[in-house]
Amino acid sequence: MKYNILIILIISLFINQLQAINCPAGTQDVNGSDNVGAVANCTHCKPNFFYNGSAALGVARGNTPFSPGTDDNTGRCIACQMRLAAPVSTRGQDADLATQCSRSCPAGTVLDDGNTETFQLTATECVKCKLSFFYNGSAALGVARGNTPFSPGTDDNTGRCIACQIPLAAPVSTRGQDADLATQCSRSCPAGTVLDDGNTETFQLTATECVKCKLSFFYNGGAVRGAVRGNTPFAPGVNNNTGQCLACLVPKAAPVSTRGQDADLATQCSIPACPVGTVLADGTTANYAERIAECTNCAADYYSTGAFVAGTSQCTKCLKSKATPSSSAGTNANIATQCDVSCPSGTVLDDGTKSTYAALASECTKCGPNFYTTKNTGFVAGTDSCTECTKKLSSGATAKSFAEATQKVQCAGNFAKFLSISLLFISFYLL
Structure with a gap:
């Protein structure tokens, strides 16, 4: 008996399946199913689909009301060219382009005016690479340019533009097919860097080719000029402090080009001496790293006369040393502080x-x-x-x-x- 009931259930499900009807393209019922018992239930556009008032893609929305279940333009929904990050299902009549889809141009592209990043009716309006972006023939960054023609509005490598690693001083917006690396971007290495040959300052495909500090330039570990060297590894091609090298204040007699990470101040530059009798704030170092104004102290057994100016003033040797001499900030290093002033x-x-x-x-x-x-x-x-x-x-x-x-x-x-x-x-x- 129980087997008969099971057979009946299976047959019923099969018959119901045969009776199920697929919704017109891009539509579904209120519960999210596109396989329904009656086409009249196909009332909603699917997520990332929209109803264009019976008009075709790329044409202004028509005035024809949405007709659930009708298998023509009045009852179908059109796939969005650019999808929303959080798409929704909406009743057909209300599911217009702005509600259902993103109208942002594909990455790095703009309209023909060179600035607008939002299209009106179709993503094919996005015909240009925007300022400081280029089209690489569908190839990835750092690879030789491919031969695939630019396809406006296509949301993949054939319709997107890539950000320049080094922008031009006066960037331009150019139609995708013509917007190659040389047209849109600077190919100059980041400041103070060169290719591995130690001389060439222009890269071919990617700024990551710029791996060395050039002659008489050094890498300061991501820190700014005058600061203690940071711990950030050198990042070839990055157009900021982590991928740039700084000019030596005093070059070496025989300068060398060195890979960024190893191109520290001592390797690349001559380290100049502080004015006579002065040292850094550590009280002992008599050579400054970047700025002569780092020479802020009088050395032990030296004193200052008059108004002390770091990097300009000199300190005078004590005639008679204290039993335990020490360095002091130049502004405080008077003779009584620094020296034995006994007659x-x-x-x-x-x-x-x-x-x-x-x-x-x-x-x-x-x-x-x-x-x-x-x-x-x-x-x-x-x-x-x-x-x-x-x-x-x-x-x-x-x-x-x-x-x-x-x-x-x-x-x-x-x-x-x-x-x-x-x-x-x-x-x-x-x-």
Whole structure:
């Protein structure tokens, strides 16, 4: 019994299938099926199909109402030339071109005006490659141009244009068939780069042929001029910092062309020295990479006089080093910060008390209290020193100029010594 029922069901399904009717081209029922029991149910245009009011593709929409199930232009829907990213099914009467289809020209193409990227009635209006795009005869980028004629409005390689890797300074829009690489694009390598031969600056098929930095140019790892070298690998043919090389400020005597990734500053360029006594902000490097203004510090044991200008100012060697010298920013590197500014032993400033000078050691113009010199003529302030008295004055000790600071004036003991010797002789005489 159960087998009989199964057979009946199969026969019924077969009969229903025989009775099913296909919808007219491009149409379906409200549930998305194009195989229906009655053609009157074929009420909708499929996704990416539209009803043109009974008019043909490329003609202005007619006024004839949509007639579900009619197997002619009044009941059929036309395939979109350019599809929507998210297509929908719409009732035939409402399923016009703008609702169902994209009206954007195929990639890289425009209308005959050279600018408009949206067609009105048919994609065949898209007859030109737009500015800085070219047609490669249906071949891919980097391949020799093919022989396939340009097919306006076709959404594949025969109707699309390819973006130039290096745009022209004054780009033009050209009809697809004539819009070859040489017409539409620059074939100059990205700035500072050349082909593998080390000299040629013009590529043939693709900018990726531009693999080397030319003579006296270097690759800075994607970083801008003056910045620390970045970590971005060199990208041949890319028209930005990752595929361009920068001119050396100071070329080498025997420059070389080097593959981009290996063409660092030290390989390609002479690295110039900072002004005398100055270094980079690291406190030790005396050669700048890109800009002389990188020379921002006075080196250890050097100081700045006046207003410091990085890359222009020099720093002066300290006459006397500190125990632990260090580098300082030029704007802060005064003599007191960078150097030992103690006066030579036994000398003081003109005020008679201070033993550290402000700017020059020659400020140390006197022997201090209880210090003297035997060099009363030819004494060099800031260089020569004064000798400490063996016997100091108990009162009245003052600083004196070098001409005045004799031992007799600055020290005690000459008369006392004479007196003690005299008394000793008298004692012996009395005995």
